[in-house]
Amino acid sequence: MLEKEITELLAYAETHLMLDELDRAQAVRRIVRLLKLDGYTPYESDDEEEGINVDGLTAPDALIEPLISSAIERGVITDAERKTLKAELMDAVMLKPSEINDLFTDTRAVNTQKAFDFLYDYSVKSGYVDLAECAKNDRWEAKELKSRIEVIINLMPQATTDGYPECALCYETEGLGVNANKRVVSFDIGDEEWFFTYSRHQYFDRHGVIVNKSHVAPADGKAMLEKLAAAADFVGAEGFVGTNATVEGGGAKNVSHEHFQTGFRSAPALRAETRGRFKSKEYPYIELTTVDWYNTVVRMSHSNLEKLVEFADKFITAWKGYQDDRIANTDGKKNFVNVVARKINGKYVFDVMLRSNALKKPRTAPEYAEIKTEALALTDLLGYFVLPNKLSEQLQQVQLYLDGSVAFDKNVLPDNMKAFGGMIERMLKEQGGTVTKLEAKLNVHDEIDAACEKILSATAVFDKDSIKNFFATLDINEL
Numbered sequence: 016m017l018e019k020e021i022t023e024l025l026a027y028a029e030t031h032l033m034l035d036e037l038d039r040a041q042a043v044r045r046i047v048r049l050l051k052l053d054g055y056t057p058y059e060s061d062d063e064e065e066g067i068n069v070d071g072l073t074a075p076d077a078l079i080e081p082l083i084s085s086a087i088e089r090g091v092i093t094d095a096e097r098k099t100l101k102a103e104l105m106d107a108v109m110l111k112p113s114e115i116n117d118l119f120t121d122t123r124a125v126n127t128q129k130a131f132d133f134l135y136d137y138s139v140k141s142g143y144v145d146l147a148e149c150a151k152n153d154r155w156e157a158k159e160l161k162s163r164i165e166v167i168i169n170l171m172p173q174a175t176t177d178g179y180p181e182c183a184l185c186y187e188t189e190g191l192g193v194n195a196n197k198r199v200v201s202f203d204i205g206d207e208e209w210f211f212t213y214s215r216h217q218y219f220d221r222h223g224v225i226v227n228k229s230h231v232a233p234a235d236g237k238a239m240l241e242k243l244a245a246a247a248d249f250v251g252a253e254g255f256v257g258t259n260a261t262v263e264g265g266g267a268k269n270v271s272h273e274h275f276q277t278g279f280r281s282a283p284a285l286r287a288e289t290r291g292r293f294k295s296k297e298y299p300y301i302e303l304t305t306v307d308w309y310n311t312v313v314r315m316s317h318s319n320l321e322k323l324v325e326f327a328d329k330f331i332t333a334w335k336g337y338q339d340d341r342i343a344n345t346d347g348k349k350n351f352v353n354v355v356a357r358k359i360n361g362k363y364v365f366d367v368m369l370r371s372n373a374l375k376k377p378r379t380a381p382e383y384a385e386i387k388t389e390a391l392a393l394t395d396l397l398g399y400f401v402l403p404n405k406l407s408e409q410l411q412q413v414q415l416y417l418d419g420s421v422a423f424d425k426n427v428l429p430d431n432m433k434a435f436g437g438m439i440e441r442m443l444k445e446q447g448g449t450v451t452k453l454e455a456k457l458n459v460h461d462e463i464d465a466a467c468e469k470i471l472s473a474t475a476v477f478d479k480d481s482i483k484n485f486f487a488t489l490d491i492n493e494l
């Protein structure tokens with residue numbers, strides 16, 4: 016039973032996952048046990064045309080699916096246990112965590128990028144990063160905008176913490192249930208042990224996390240900046256490393272476990288050009304610019320990490336205590352930052368994103384609260400706008416009004432569409448009536464792009480001129 020399918024899975028693992036011939040028998044025994052089979056006889060066929068061409072596969076799903084179906088049909092697992100069985104079957108044919116670590120570390124000693132490429136490829140081929148599932152998210156690039164932000168309506172389930180040690184980021188989640196095929200690589204920051212792994216979500220290219228092996232709260236001040244710089248060293252020239260805000264209402268989902276987000280340096284915010292050049296009296300050698308981006312980003316760089324950290328820490332401390340007639344930071348607790356670090360040509364670069372919960376805001380349209388329900392996370396600030404699941408259905412409904420499939424009456428909208436009444440009315444007017452399905456879809460995309468731009472802009476704490484008042488408190492002048 017399932018001889019052909021198991022033989023193909025083993026062939027796939029030998030080609031793509033480095034399954035060694037000497038580990039094959041043990042892998043078979045685990046597969047047989049997981050699937051509750053009586054045994055396994057290798058499948059042999061003279062027909063070369065038969066079966067799946069495993070060399071050409073980029074993911075294991077086509078091989079795993081018949082094994083899972085059989086297990087469900089025979090009552091070995093329930094449908095709800097599909098993902099766990101997939102992870103465990105893959106784990107049976109994968110390298111051990113220690114072997115992955117050795118390969119990664121040896122490769123990284125020669126070529127950092129190759130090491131990350133290896134781990135990424137392995138994470139995809141092992142099915143931990145499921146690109147087919149990621150592709151189910153509604154996703155598009157805002158082509159009309161100069162910044163080309165990307166909009167992602169997340170349809171993937173969020174990681175749950177049920178039964179996990181402390182939280183979904185914890186090191187101990189490696190190997191548990193649906194994480195059986197998760198592989199992480201370990202490295203040190205100072206005298207602490209950390210690990211890196213790719214994110215299942217892939218909100219952006221090479222989306223990963225760098226996590227403290229201990230479940231500890233994020234560091235602050237100089238310690239945070241030093242760790243971030245060390246993490247930037249670790250990911251190498253092609254990557255970035257960024258912090259989520261740790262204050263309440265700062266947009267981070269997990270503030271209890273110290274971690275950074277990582278990705279490719281081509282993120283929209285990191286591509287943004289210089290807006291103004293500045294110089295600090297105390298640290299004249301530090302390159303200091305503002306960035307032409309929606310929210311307030313100050314970019315600072317130097318090859319001397321100690322001096323850069325010293326300056327950045329003073330800068331951030333000053334921001335946290337800052338207030339003026341637009342920023343009512345009366346208790347000194349409402350200003351905060353996200354910091355993104357890179358190492359470019361031997362120089363450390365910090366993008367410090369100034370944020371505040373004390374900003375006096377104008378009232379916004381009701382649909383904005385539906386489009387973005389939570390405060391902006393680092394991902395959003397970088398230009399990868401992640402929108403809530405329910406929006407997918409709501410926007411499809413908006414399209415039906417715009418293309419005339421459903422008659423629009425602002426006074427009789429279903430509850431989940433009430434917030435969009437004004438928006439649909441305005442869009443119908445702008446379109447000059449109903450339009451084709453394709454046009455309706457593109458119009459909705461344009462509308463959401465513009466809304467994301469406005470939501471992001473609304474988090475700016477300064478404009479070109481008012482930032483000079485803050486800079487003056489630090490003896491920083493425009494060049």
Ligand SMILES: [Zn+2]
Binds near residue numbers: 183229230271272
């Ligand atoms: Zn944790």
